Amino acid sequence: MSTCLGIESTAHTFGAAVVSEDGRIMSDVKDIYVPPTGSGIHPREAARHHVSEAPRVLRKALVEAGISIDDLSCISYSAGPGLGPALRVGAVAARAISSYYGKPLVPVHHAIGHLELGRLLTGARRPVALLISGGHTTVLIPKRRRWRVFGETLDITVGQLIDQFGRHLGLSSPSGPKIEGLASTGSTLLELPYTVRGNDLSFSGMLTAAKRLLARGHRQEDVAYSIQETAFAMLCEVAERALAFTGYHELMVVGGVAANSRLRAMLKAAARRQDAKLELVPPRFSGDCGAQIAWPGIMYYKGGVRVRPVDANVIQRWRLDVVDVPWIE
Amino acid sequence: MISYRELGVIARGAEAELLLADWMGFDVVVKRRLPRGYLDVRLDARIRSRRTIKEAQLLHEARLAGVPTPLVFLLDTVNSEIVMQYIEGRRLKELLDVHVDIEVLEEAGRLVGRLHSADIVHGDPTTSNFILAGDRLVLLDFGLSYRSRDEGDKAVDLHVVKEALSSYHHDVYEEGFARFLEGYVATYKGSGIVMDELRRMESRGRYKQVV
Ligand SMILES: Nc1ncnc2c1ncn2[C@@H]1O[C@H](COP(=O)(O)OP(=O)(O)O)[C@@H](O)[C@H]1O
Ligand SMILES: [Mg+2]
Numbered sequence: 001m002s003t004c005l006g007i008e009s010t011a012h013t014f015g016a017a018v019v020s021e022d023g024r025i026m027s028d029v030k031d032i033y034v035p036p037t038g039s040g041i042h043p044r045e046a047a048r049h050h051v052s053e054a055p056r057v058l059r060k061a062l063v064e065a066g067i068s069i070d071d072l073s074c075i076s077y078s079a080g081p082g083l084g085p086a087l088r089v090g091a092v093a094a095r096a097i098s099s100y101y102g103k104p105l106v107p108v109h110h111a112i113g114h115l116e117l118g119r120l121l122t123g124a125r126r127p128v129a130l131l132i133s134g135g136h137t138t139v140l141i142p143k144r145r146r147w148r149v150f151g152e153t154l155d156i157t158v159g160q161l162i163d164q165f166g167r168h169l170g171l172s173s174p175s176g177p178k179i180e181g182l183a184s185t186g187s188t189l190l191e192l193p194y195t196v197r198g199n200d201l202s203f204s205g206m207l208t209a210a211k212r213l214l215a216r217g218h219r220q221e222d223v224a225y226s227i228q229e230t231a232f233a234m235l236c237e238v239a240e241r242a243l244a245f246t247g248y249h250e251l252m253v254v255g256g257v258a259a260n261s262r263l264r265a266m267l268k269a270a271a272r273r274q275d276a277k278l279e280l281v282p283p284r285f286s287g288d289c290g291a292q293i294a295w296p297g298i299m300y301y302k303g304g305v306r307v308r309p310v311d312a313n314v315i316q317r318w319r320l321d322v323v324d325v326p327w328i329e
Numbered sequence: 330m331i332s333y334r335e336l337g338v339i340a341r342g343a344e345a346e347l348l349l350a351d352w353m354g355f356d357v358v359v360k361r362r363l364p365r366g367y368l369d370v371r372l373d374a375r376i377r378s379r380r381t382i383k384e385a386q387l388l389h390e391a392r393l394a395g396v397p398t399p400l401v402f403l404l405d406t407v408n409s410e411i412v413m414q415y416i417e418g419r420r421l422k423e424l425l426d427v428h429v430d431i432e433v434l435e436e437a438g439r440l441v442g443r444l445h446s447a448d449i450v451h452g453d454p455t456t457s458n459f460i461l462a463g464d465r466l467v468l469l470d471f472g473l474s475y476r477s478r479d480e481g482d483k484a485v486d487l488h489v490v491k492e493a494l495s496s497y498h499h500d501v502y503e504e505g506f507a508r509f510l511e512g513y514v515a516t517y518k519g520s521g522i523v524m525d526e527l528r529r530m531e532s533r534g535r536y537k538q539v540v
Contacts, residue, residue: 198452
């Protein structure tokens with residue numbers, strides 16, 4: 001049975017996991033960098049965090065999987081997109097292990113990791129996928145060796161909307177849970193731009209308008225409530241549009257923003273409205289983690305994909321719809 | 330209260346239910362925007378009534394601009410309903426599914442070109458919103474439409490077409506989109522600037538980089 005050690009270090013999270021070719025997650029360990037209150041992620045600080053935590057996280061992933069490096073079939077790493085300094089930590093670790101132990105090295109696109117781990121864990125076969133993480137707000141369908149972009153944000157992501165609003169309020173990032181808390185005590189719906197274009201979305205106007213509402217003296221709770229209601233309604237609408245168009249019967253949602261319970265409830269109802277079933281990744285695996293890199297890693301490995309350690313670079317900007325995913329029919 | 334006799338559901342769209350009905354002896358389509366029960370009720374009401382009004386207006390204005398659209402017969406803003414002409418035919422989406430005739434995309438490009446010439450942005454010119462009725466291509470679903478002179482807004486329309494072709498209809502994408510643009514360029518004088526804007530949009534920020 002082949003096994004893969006996957007290393008994730010795209011942004012806040014340093015993660016390592018061992019996954020077997022039959023899709024068993026033998027271990028999944030992570031440590032998350034938390035920036036100081038009121039500030040966003042600083043790439044170099046994140047990298048520093050990853051460097052100091054990497055040895056412990058990697059060791060723990062191997063111990064929990066009950067496997068030694070010698071017995072692994074391959075090493076995979078998150079090659080992008082993401083923050084350069086953070087990505088390089090994972091790549092360097094993967095490169096070192098690979099050359100020292102003579103293990104094949106496999107690069108993985110971070111977002112493909114979210115999507116493919118999502119399919120593994122939910123059992124969804126041919127879903128409309130909604131990827132909502134810090135870096136993505138994208139609607140996709142799997143078709144002919146690719147995840148094809150059906151719609152996406154035209155400017156900032158919904159994760160950035162929430163984080164930047166949180167930072168404006170002086171909350172530490174990621175501020176999703178705190179905004180959710182605030183929103184749950186709000187009740188007045190304030191008008192914010194609702195911008196859907198086909199299957200595309202725009203959130204930057206909403207951020208500006210929300211800040212203006214605060215400046216005019218509206219309660220934080222009400223503005224947070226209105227942002228959530230409006231932004232989530234837009235997400236649900238594009239999900240419904242993609243389901244109606246394709247006629248698919250599964251709506252798979254992946255990425256950290258899916259942790260929001262209001263959003264989950266709305267998506268569930270939206271899916272039902274289109275005769276589709278909502279497939280959610282268990283919260284433990286919806287955020288960034290090693291398993292999302294290890295699982296595609298082993299699939300690519302079995303398909304013969306390798307990079308030489310000297311060529312194992314990172315790509316900060318990398319569109320996911322150019323990535324070949326040979327096992328998608 | 331609108332008086333028509335419902336004959337059955339013909340489609341469930343993304344936001345609306347489409348009914349075939351008889352109105353004074355005509356076959357008509359009733360587009361009824363159903364509540365999305367999972368939304369804040371105030372938001373839901375606002376979206377549905379605004380879109381219904383916009384759609385009725387712009388179906389009419391597009392027709393004046395020379396773009397074939399269903400005739401609007403009645404508008405009920407309370408129930409978010411539009412009663413319009415029934416267009417019998419097949420949707421572009423299904424036509425492309427069976428690879429029929431890619432030429433029809435050139436006509437689609439012409440319709441969008443005419444629309445943009447009149448400073449109307451469709452908002453959702455995807456392949457499920459064109460019906461080929463005989464030899465006439467008809468454009469539907471103006472719920473996301475608005476008036477704008479802005480090239481960036483018009484470029485988003487092209488982007489929506491491109492996305493639909495490159496994802497769902499990827500088999501015909503390259504030739505199909507080229508055909509679409511041929512029709513577009515031939516009918517719209519400002520097309521050059523819009524296409525530049527599309528390229529700019531796709532080469533910057535989101536389309537180039539994904540953090
Ligand atoms: N006037 C019409 N004549 C015939 N079919 C129609 C008409 N209007 C809509 N339809 C059918 O209903 C579907 C959904 O209608 P549409 O206006 O696009 O609603 P939605 O906004 O929900 O997508 C269309 O794709 C088309 O198949
Ligand atoms: Mg439609």
